[in-house]
Amino acid sequence: xxxxxAIQVFIRVVETCSFSKAAAELGITQPTATKAxxxxxxxxxxxLLHRSTRGVTPTEVGTQYYARCKxxxxxxxxxxxxxxxxxxxxxxxxxxxxxxxxGRRILVPLALGYMQANPAVLIDISFDDRYVDLVEQGxxxxxxxxxxxxxxxxxxxxxxxxxxxxASQAYMDRCGQPAEAADLARHACIVYSSVQGDDRWRLTAxxxxxxxxxxxxxxxxxxxxxxxxxxxxxxxxGMGLAILPWYVAREAILAGAVQVVMADHGLPAQEMHAVYPxxxxxxxxxxxxxxxxxxxxxxxWWQRAVQAAPAP
Numbered sequence: 001x002x003x004x005x006a007i008q009v010f011i012r013v014v015e016t017c018s019f020s021k022a023a024a025e026l027g028i029t030q031p032t033a034t035k036a037x038x039x040x041x042x043x044x045x046x047x048l049l050h051r052s053t054r055g056v057t058p059t060e061v062g063t064q065y066y067a068r069c070k071x072x073x074x075x076x077x078x079x080x081x082x083x084x085x086x087x088x089x090x091x092x093x094x095x096x097x098x099x100x101x102x103g104r105r106i107l108v109p110l111a112l113g114y115m116q117a118n119p120a121v122l123i124d125i126s127f128d129d130r131y132v133d134l135v136e137q138g139x140x141x142x143x144x145x146x147x148x149x150x151x152x153x154x155x156x157x158x159x160x161x162x163x164x165x166x167a168s169q170a171y172m173d174r175c176g177q178p179a180e181a182a183d184l185a186r187h188a189c190i191v192y193s194s195v196q197g198d199d200r201w202r203l204t205a206x207x208x209x210x211x212x213x214x215x216x217x218x219x220x221x222x223x224x225x226x227x228x229x230x231x232x233x234x235x236x237x238g239m240g241l242a243i244l245p246w247y248v249a250r251e252a253i254l255a256g257a258v259q260v261v262m263a264d265h266g267l268p269a270q271e272m273h274a275v276y277p278x279x280x281x282x283x284x285x286x287x288x289x290x291x292x293x294x295x296x297x298x299x300x301w302w303q304r305a306v307q308a309a310p311a312p
Contacts (some may be wrong), residue, residue: 004076007069009036010048014066017055081206091120092285097132097142098125101228101248102161106144114289129194129226132275140286143293145270154279156290158272159297162246165201166258166268170238178241178262180205181215187238189219194226204266206310232258243267246302272297275286 013023013033023033027076041048048062058066098107111123125134126139134142134153148155166179171188178184181203191199202213221240225231228248235242236257252258274290276282 004072006036006040007072009033010040011054011069013037013049013064014058014062017057017136019056022231038181047182084243093122093124093140094285094289095124095138095140096126097134097137097139098127099129099143099145100127100141102145103127103246106297110293114292121289134275140283141289142275144273144275147271148273148275152278154276155273156294158274158290158293160269161271161272162302163243163267164198164246164249164253165241165243165247165261165265166235166253167241167261168236168238168258169238171235172259174238180262181217181265182216184219184241187219188221190221190231190234190240190242191219191224192226192228192231192243193224196214202268203262206264206266240310245270250302253287 003236008025009022011030012025013019016025019033020030026033037049044065046061047059048065050057050059096107096111104127107125111125113120119170126137132139132142134140143158145161145255165177168260175187181201182193184201186269189201199218199220200216201219202214202216205211223234223239225234228244231242232244234240236252237246241261242258249258253260274293276286
């Protein structure tokens with residue numbers, strides 16, 4: 001029996017004046033309780049209890065030892081209560097990892113709205129387009145795009161992240177507008193050289209002879225970047241066609257800086273997940289924030305201005 005459990009046995013024996021009653025309260029056998037006390041006395045080299053036919057009472061040393069053991073028991077109870085409250089409460093520090101574009105445009109305004117409705121919550125957001133090890137970096141939560149690769153993590157589906165092809169009116173006046181996937185070969189295409197992107201664009205026609213058929217098209221152009229804001233800036237400046245997440249392109253489309261191109265062709269959408277270090281014993285602060293994000297990102301969220309959903 002470890003020392004903490006042995007202390008608990010000693011406390012119950014002193015308080016009940018009985019080995020059998022203490023054992024019954026703790027759900028152990030009387031011989032186990034007797035052996036625990038004997039082992040403690042042998043380890044300390046002192047007698048802690050007087051045994052007699054009338055019961056069990058502490059010695060002078062035993063009385064002093066009991067007082068200190070009670071202090072230890074209270075400290076353990078306080079530590080466990082603190083841990084339980086921190087786990088089950090919605091307040092405290094929430095450390096979140098997210099990509100740069102999604103974080104700046106979507107997550108930050110949502111997080112600020114959540115904090116206004118939940119003053120006990122503190123949020124620390126880290127922006128990084130690279131893969132982040134949640135355990136190593138001490139993160140409570142990450143927002144990730146695409147299919148899940150690490151099955152050891154906990155994850156909740158948040159919604160879909162659709163993409164759209166855009167170009168400026170100046171570019172289309174100069175170079176024309178593509179009508180089908182094969183036309184992209186003669187166009188300047190701005191490549192997003194990150195997780196989503198390479199030099200091949202994947203499109204699916206929604207009408208005509210090729211309806212429903214996915215096509216992978218090699219593309220090239222004068223500009224490429226691993227930053228979505230840079231891709232949008234290049235498209236707005238008339239450098240060529242670009243494919244972007246709707247949430248990145250939306251305001252520029254509404255402002256007329258770029259226009260939707262090949263609207264009758266679909267682009268692959270990414271799944272969005274909230275990911276956390278373990279699927280077991282997830283803190284309440286994490287589950288509540290995920291529920292908030294699921295509500296905020298419901299439906300065609302990319303078509304509307306980002307605003308805080310009612311906080312749970």
